[in-house]
Amino acid sequence: MYEFAQTELDSAWQSVHALQYVTDPRIRSLLLQHALEELHHSELFADAASEQSDFPQAVPLTRRSPLSEVESGDGSAAAKFLAALAVGENEIRNDFQVYRRAIPDPRIRRLFAQIENDEEGHAENSMASLTRLARENGISMRAIRWRHAWELLKRRHKSLGMKMGALILDTALTVLYFVFGGFGHWQARRRMVMSYEQQLKISRQQYELAESKVRPS
């Protein structure tokens, strides 16, 4: 649920980020509306998540990266952004559907259904704006949609690749842990009981080393 709260927050961030660069008033209105609703969804998920736990959980962080370059502010950049938004909204709506069917708690299912409905509206609005913008700027809709479908595919493969990579690396690290961990454990215990005088000496050496590197050439 926290992951979904983050996804929705990221979606709000994308719209606010784009709002800085887009000048078309109708698209600005759409983006602001989108940001408001996504912030609301994020809170609904976060509230539901905190209800499920007795203790505050670490909230996962997302590294912000714009869906599409909108900095140039022209119609074509805005169109690409809207295409990415529409594709993304459809994708997340599909994810919500899967979770809604799998979750037994009726309150959470209702929450998913409500948000799915909104996401469908977002995708439709984005597509309507995109169609209008493409018509006004002579941009091929088909090209934009294919490009973003391709981007989406690449993103999914990258995500899968990273998960596989993490699994392999974790396995290797676990093997190393059990092979060399005993020696490491002995070293670690020695380090953890270091006296204050020893720590002071080490810290001073660390500072001197750092200072020696920061010297005008």
Add this chain to the structure above:
Amino acid sequence: MIVLGISSDFHDSSACLVKDGVPLVTAAEERFSYQKHDSGFPELAIKSCLRWAGVQPEEIDFVAYHEEPVVKFSRIMASRLQGFPFTARNFARTVREIVLGQLWVKLDIFRATGVSADKIHMVPHHLSHATYAFSAANLPRAAILVIDAVGEWTSTSLFSAERGDDGNPRIQLLDAVPYPHSLGMVYSAFTAFLGFRVNESENSTMALASFGTPRFAGEVRKIIRAESDGLYSVDPDYFDFSVTDRPPLSRKFYSAFGPARSNKDKLSFACVGESSPVDPRMQHYADVAASIQTVLEEIVFALAARAKRLTGVDSLCLAGGVALNCSMNGRLIRESGFKNVFIPPDPGDGGGALGAALYVSAKFGAPARKGFGPYLGLDYSGRLQTGDLARLEIHEILQHRSKAAVKKFGGFKSETPGFAAIAERVSEKLARGQVIGWFQGRFENGPRALGNRSLLVDPRNAEATRRLSRQVKLRAPFRPYACSLNEEKASVFFDFKDGVPAGTRWMSSAHPVRPQAREFVSEALHVDGTTRPQILARAENQKYHDLISAWEARSGCPALLNTSFNESGYPLVSSPVDAILAFLRTDIDALVVDDVLIEKV
């Protein structure tokens, strides 16, 4: 010479630019990412700082990073291996994250700026903090106490510092308390025990402490032992820092203090007005909070006494996350015997970026020659015109889909009547019990809103404050608000013997309010009769000073209740769009963005 400073990978990632020893701009990543205490690489903050200052990446001479990742990695490895063979899962995950990410910070910097590795300098974590505090204070000499959770290996450092004839600070390390002996980590562990979020809600622990009596101080003293020389040690048997899904506490801790508070258990304490009857179980938690606060203060007083003994100076600078504890800071200012206790505006890791940059700048011959305050963020002057609001077509949004996502109101109007008229109109609205969003110029660095990204309320108006807590901030009633007042009126509120202390300028310390002045700030008082003031000199923030004067002229009250302009769970607003989102989503009645006044109708 331009130095880019960066901090990241724990909490409050930040970036800053220093030109010839002068801080140009500094900003936390959270202001751009909407993630409170964002710990990721501050790419958005770097880009924003560069764009704001008009600096091209190729103009950067050096990059300063706030810690040494390899040394820190050795500490994390040691802490994971210490629990061998029961820490396998945590070991793999932690080491993977570090090996794939944090160890390659130079690569991240290169990607973001194009600066080559030989121009990137790693500054030890506590040295970054110390340089920041000493530079901001602009004192000729001082003792510096850095207290946080942990740097690379040290959790508390004591420095002596003096400024040479060339302006260069000479900072010498006198003491280093090694991990796992850490005041910051113990305080955070108690914060988790009390049901609050670690690295975020330590201020809730501090606020709760005022409702309790320190009857467990003896038990806490078994965990944090004061040594005869003024230093301290921590008994690690009370903690289990390898767990992530529950408080990092061991059985020994639970047998001393009982079960941890669930976040579903309501704390019914209130700073003002009538508290509902308090459940004895919750009183128990308040007593635990009072006990850890008491012992923290004892230990820090012993450290301060040691600092005075070793350095012989009469000025003390504080830095590190523990320096955000304003109850402790207030007592240090009043009782430690130091003539001058200075707490910089951003003593946590956010300030570490600026400290690292100033350190490198000084080493290359451009030391900071003047102190600096908190208004070093970005501004958006001229970026919001009244026409922009019309272009956002808020009416259309209100009428269509977003009813659940915005607060219900009929519409809005906006105008630019000039500052004097804005101050007058805002005062009038405050007098009517309205909540005002106040957005001016450059945002503050650090966690405090100091009159540029603030929510303002009449500090005598209980109803308005309740509305602020329930409809805007979603703030627990046991957490007190702070207030702003002009320097000329400080003696009305406080009994400072030698003028206004430097440590009271930026809401970093709490002080008892004179009984006869309490009516002026009745809603910004804690249960112990203290408040956390911003005592403002006009030279520091002219517009805010003038607003407070206008408010006093209208109401006879010389203070304003001032709290950070953000919604619950979000960082302080940065841009006008952020402010408008908060304005639409909450019960803020009017919003001032630079010279534009926007009202709900």
